[in-house]
Amino acid sequence: MGVALDTMLVNTPDVCGGRLRIDGTRITVHRIATLYKQGQTAESIVQTYPHLSYAQVYVALAYYHENQAQIDAELVEMDLEYERLKQQSRVQDNT
Numbered sequence: 001m002g003v004a005l006d007t008m009l010v011n012t013p014d015v016c017g018g019r020l021r022i023d024g025t026r027i028t029v030h031r032i033a034t035l036y037k038q039g040q041t042a043e044s045i046v047q048t049y050p051h052l053s054y055a056q057v058y059v060a061l062a063y064y065h066e067n068q069a070q071i072d073a074e075l076v077e078m079d080l081e082y083e084r085l086k087q088q089s090r091v092q093d094n095t
Contacts (some may be wrong), residue, residue, distance in 0.1 A: 008059045015075045020063065025049075030078070032060040033071050 015081045027049060035045050042057045059079040064071055 008056055009063060022052065022060055025052065025056075027052065027060075029060045029063050030071060030075060032057060033064040034075060036061060036064065036076075 006007055009020050009029065011018055015021065016028050019028045019030055019064060022032075023084045028077055030041070032045060035048070042054060046052055046054055084093050
């Protein structure tokens with residue numbers, strides 16, 4: 001029986017901020033891309049998240065590679081927002 005690859009990734013407005021994720025999980029394509037950029041392989045990602053199949057990880061990686069510029073830009077934006085909120089928290093803690 002074949003696997004419908006295009007149904008493995010979904011986005012739902014109220015789950016994971018509406019980001020594209022592996023269906024039935026809260027693991028986003030952004031998370032898989034981050035792990036991949038940190039040097040993890042599909043095999044090590046599956047070891048980290050044993051509830052994922054190789055097919056799910058490879059579909060997420062394929063989507064990332066097809067949309068790499070956009071996803072990389074979104075990851076940079078997320079990092080900047082994290083740093084901004086961290087700095088804001090530090091300022092509030094010091095008052």
